[in-house]
Amino acid sequence: MNGPVLWGQVTGTMARLWFLLSLNVLPRIGDVYRLGSRHMVMSSTGAEALSFLPSKKGSAHVVVPVLAQLLEELELHPEREVFMATETGAPFASPEAMRNKIQAWTAEAGLPKGRTQHGIRKGAAELLAGAGATQYEIMSLMSHTQAQTSEVYTRQTDRRTLAARAIARLSAIDLANVDHAA
Structure with a gap:
């Protein structure tokens, strides 16, 4: 595909699948290329979910309901052992191979150099915090086992x-009626 990749609009691309998978699950680079259909389960609420134990030592098991956008995107790709595949359909050989492909996709999308899997994790965590997600909600999604690890995103x-x-409270004060002598 030539020109910018509009991940929000162009469906059926491996770049979009990576983006939606990364946004939905917030996996580390060492996990995103390993996720596949074997990780799909039914959650306790009856929704489809991804369930996996991250490869980083000390990480907590993650069970994340799958966003509708990701389910729709997965329908456009052949069912494979792993979701992420090279142009030949083979799985990525290593985190480094996946990292290199991400750099190519982000360059093709016209994004500044240096966009990474970790940047997706960090950016999504900050978006969640801004939307009112608690530190513990973010912690469970990111497979953190220590609250202070997730605190950096909510602080x-x-x-x-x-x-x-505070400013809203201050603006509600009628300064003309404040007793300045007190």
């Missing part, structure tokens, strides 16, 4: 939210 958002609330 800035919490401070912005608290500052906005």
Whole structure:
């Protein structure tokens, strides 16, 4: 495909599948290329979910309901042992091979150099925090076992939210009626 890749609009590409899988599950680079149909399960609510134990030592098991957009995208790709495949249909050989392909996709999309799998994790965590997700919700999605690991994503958002609330309270005060002598 020539020109920018519009991952939100162009369906059926491996780049879009990677983006949606990464956004939905927030996997590390060492896990994203290993995820496949064997990880699909039914959650306790009856929704399709991805269930896996991340490869990083000490990570918590993750069970994440699958976003409708990702399910729709998966329907456009052949069922394979793993979701992510090279142009020949073979699985990526290593995290480094996957990393190189991500760099190619992001360059093709016209994004600045240096966009990474970790950047997707960090960006999505910050978006979730901004949308009101708790530190523990983010922690469970990112397979963190220590709360302070996820706190880095919520701290800035919490401070912005608290500052906005403080200003809203201040703007509600009628300064003309404030007793300045007290």
